[in-house]
Every structure is written in C-alpha cells, then in structure tokens.
C-alpha cells in the first residue's frame with residue numbers, strides 16, 4: 001500500500017536526521033499532508049503508528065497536519081476550496097483551474113531530545 005511505503009520513508013528520514021544530530025529519541029514529529037497530495041491522511045497515520053514500533057519514532061507524538069486543497073481560477077482569478085483535483089471554479093465553472101495548495105506531503109518538523 002502506498003501509505004505504508006510513505007510511512008517507512010518518513011521513519012527513514014527521521015532516523016537519518018537523528019543520526020546526523022546525534023540524538024537518541026524523537027519527541028515529536030509534524031507531517032503536513034495536503035488533501036490533494038494523493039495520500040490518504042488516515043491510512044498514512046495508521047501505517048505510521050504500526051511501523052514506528054522499535055524505531056526512533058516509537059515514543060514520538062505524531063501530528064498530521066492536513067491542508068485543504070486550494071484551486072485558483074484562471075479566468076476570474078479567485079481562489080476556492082478544492083475537494084478534488086478536477087474541481088472547476090464555483091463562480092464561472094471554468095475548467096481547468098490551477099492547483100495552488102493542498103499538494104504538500106512533507107515532514108514539517110522534528111523535535112528531538
């Protein structure tokens with residue numbers, strides 16, 4: 001499953017950071033998951049909770065920060081909430097719109113001891 005491989009990538013990243021900074025445990029990790037990133041935030045969180053056992057993140061507080069999808073209409077220049085990548089402008093129903101937010105998938109911060 002896609003979310004499982006992403007979760008193990010995040011754990012690898014945390015482990016590499018910990019080695020680089022010579023820390024032995026991580027207290028907190030914040031991960032941003034955009035609604036249009038193609039990542040199922042709930043599935044990702046479940047995967048991460050399962051995979052952190054016996055890793056540097058085992059006792060870390062995991063926060064998933066979800067960001068809404070934002071589209072921008074090329075015709076009338078307004079920004080609107082986008083639930084799916086193919087949503088059209090609510091005003092002029094013009095299509096396609098530009099995606100300006102919600103595609104993020106990244107580790108925002110790690111807090112180590």
Ligand SMILES: [Zn+2]
Nearest residue numbers: 073076089092
């Ligand atoms: Zn429009």
